[in-house]
Amino acid sequence: MNLDINRYSNTLVTLFVLALVAKALSLTMLYFLEKKGVSQVSDITYTMPYQAYRFSKTFAIVEQKVQTKQKTAAQTKPLYNLNSLMLKAIYKSKNGGFIVALDKTKNNKSVFIKLHNEYNGYTLKSITQNRATFERNNQEYKLEFVETKSMTMFKKAPSPKPPSYDNDVIRAVAKTEVHKYTKDFKSIWKSIAIKEVVKNGKITGFKVNFIKEGTIFDKLGLKKDDLIIAVNNKPMLSYASAFKVYGEVNKMTSLKITVIRNNQEKDLEYEIY
């Protein structure tokens, strides 16, 4: 009996010693191992989201719902005179377009009128390079530019050749076109080819190697051999920053692409409407 107890206690002591050695070994290992894990730290320094001068917020954009109300109100109000509108800019694309005009009855407030939308009982039927045609009670009314110097906000994008944009021109891009490209990533690479430019092992920007004519990138004013160095004032120094822009572009209302063209820095600015 005593022998058995001795044998069991010997075994237990041996196991205890083994456990102690195993624990000591693991503690020794612990000394050499990392004590803290790695976490993805978001940029905690708050930077204001890029926002260019936003017409849509500042001025009244004419929406269909608003117009329906106006239509009923118009029945009791005196007839609106289209001469109160002063045409300031025309934007025309394949799928539509809009005009920007000053409304004298609203203290020269800018109004956006989309094609086929109604404004004070007048429907915008068609737009050409320098004229907007409205219709009311089967009668056509033409609105033309009074002063051409102020036509700097939007320009008609003629096709197939893209316009030669000046600096300080803000172009308009339809949100639907942006969405089309963000939904179908592959279609981007059919329209544009860009490649990172690496200097001293670091990405300094993304070079445009090819642009398909007639695509959104063509209309945006990007050109072959442009070096994209920043988007919305954020430098494009990694794939991560490029991908971040791609992920956020759907929420953007304005976009500024900074490129180096012919050794000169140039900003290409867009309103996404």
Place this chain on the structure above:
Amino acid sequence: MKPILKALLYAFIFIMMFLFFLPKVELYYTLEKELEKQKIVLSDERIEDSGFSLHISDAKLYWNSVFGGQIEKIKLSTFLLHNSLSFENAKLNHALSSFLPGKIEYLNVRYSIINPIKVVISGNGDIGEIKGYINPFVKEIKIELNPPANMRSKYGSLLRKFKNVEGVLVYESRY
């Protein structure tokens, strides 16, 4: 004979105890540090040491600060003679869906003394059924893929990296 068996038994018990006490969480942190050098970060995960295995849940995967996707469960088991690393329900960032299929149901990487020269890989997901191995001695990777029909039309560019060998898509590479 009996003392040898006893010594072997004690050795086995010692190994098991050592594996049990192994600082698995800190080992994982060290692995994370190594992955960070490759610009791969597993973040916001919950880590649980359950004796012989380490369970990691809801890990967000980042590459180059870009969110790559979320892995619901990662299990790391170490038994010296049989070690395995398994991933369950890995969902890829939707924005990357143009390049890669969206979901991996499971992916298992295991090393066993039964097959000492190969690290065996198996998995299943939107990409199809995956089978393969890594041979660390000759630094070779071989993956066989059986993709569903829609993979061929949607991710043709990805599948072009595979060779068609008697109806099976095979990817071979040396590192």
